[in-house]
Amino acid sequence: MYEKYKNAVVTGSARGIGAAIAKKLASKGINVVVSDVLDEELRQTAKEIESIGVKSLPVKADVTKKEDVEKLIKTTVEKFGSIDFLINNAGITRDNLSVRMTEEEWDMVLNINLKGTFLCSQAAAIEMMKNKFGRIVNLASISGILGTPGQANYASSKAGVIALTKSFARELGKRNITVNAVAPGYILTDMTVKLPDKVKEDYLASIPLKRAGTPDDIAEVVSFLISPSASYITGTVINVSGGLLI
Numbered sequence: 001m002y003e004k005y006k007n008a009v010v011t012g013s014a015r016g017i018g019a020a021i022a023k024k025l026a027s028k029g030i031n032v033v034v035s036d037v038l039d040e041e042l043r044q045t046a047k048e049i050e051s052i053g054v055k056s057l058p059v060k061a062d063v064t065k066k067e068d069v070e071k072l073i074k075t076t077v078e079k080f081g082s083i084d085f086l087i088n089n090a091g092i093t094r095d096n097l098s099v100r101m102t103e104e105e106w107d108m109v110l111n112i113n114l115k116g117t118f119l120c121s122q123a124a125a126i127e128m129m130k131n132k133f134g135r136i137v138n139l140a141s142i143s144g145i146l147g148t149p150g151q152a153n154y155a156s157s158k159a160g161v162i163a164l165t166k167s168f169a170r171e172l173g174k175r176n177i178t179v180n181a182v183a184p185g186y187i188l189t190d191m192t193v194k195l196p197d198k199v200k201e202d203y204l205a206s207i208p209l210k211r212a213g214t215p216d217d218i219a220e221v222v223s224f225l226i227s228p229s230a231s232y233i234t235g236t237v238i239n240v241s242g243g244l245l246i
């Protein structure tokens, strides 16, 4: 990891993939501000990170609220001195067939997954530009490339995250800020545990590597993307799906 750059924010890091990313970065010596709407779990994650031996701070923030996001970035800079890495991980699903999908289901998913990623990236980029360094990694999904039945809202939000990643990468490259996305396939978390058994079986049957992914499979790739080894990579989407998408 970089000697000089040590401070990360991971959104949606109270549990699941976000918590795994936060712990992975901590294990590489990075201080992590963890952020989520789930207060209690968030504090628990922060404690676990501190026990790894780096600084951590839980900041409750809803990524759809500009004032929350600005407070999150401001607190990070005040307490840690800079924001060097931003991982936009907060995300939800509200699955329904397109013809039955409510406006609320559409708005909620687009707001959290896409607008939230935009607001956090914008606020962080302003700080990163001052330091002439930054690494942003967005959690997309193979749904955003393939489209998925029952997930018109989710797939559209993740396709938007991919386009947002590329647009920010083009704008911020000259400031030494890279912006990349990871597109997970079927990963075992609270988000996927509620899927119908038939859907889970179909996923497993279609995955060439014959297993579901773990949060750690994703955390490893995020850790690579913010490392010096990936300093010439920007605007990419890395597919981490065990071959579900080839």
Ligand SMILES: NC(=O)c1ccc[n+]([C@@H]2O[C@H](COP(=O)([O-])OP(=O)(O)OC[C@H]3O[C@@H](n4cnc5c(N)ncnc54)[C@H](O)[C@@H]3O)[C@@H](O)[C@H]2O)c1
Pocket: 011, 012, 013, 014, 015, 016, 017, 018, 035, 036, 037, 038, 061, 062, 063, 064, 088, 089, 090, 091, 092, 112, 116, 139, 140, 141, 142, 183, 184, 185, 186, 187, 188, 189, 190, 191, 192
């Ligand atoms: N699990 C999978 O199979 C899978 C596949 C592809 C992509 N992803 C993406 O990975 C990311 C993490 O998903 P996960 O599987 O760990 O899900 P998860 O539900 O376990 O975790 C998501 C976290 O985001 C938080 N969150 C929700 N709304 C928020 C808001 N408005 N502001 C701040 N935080 C909020 C939740 O409280 C939760 O802690 C998501 O962006 C998801 O779309 C997951």
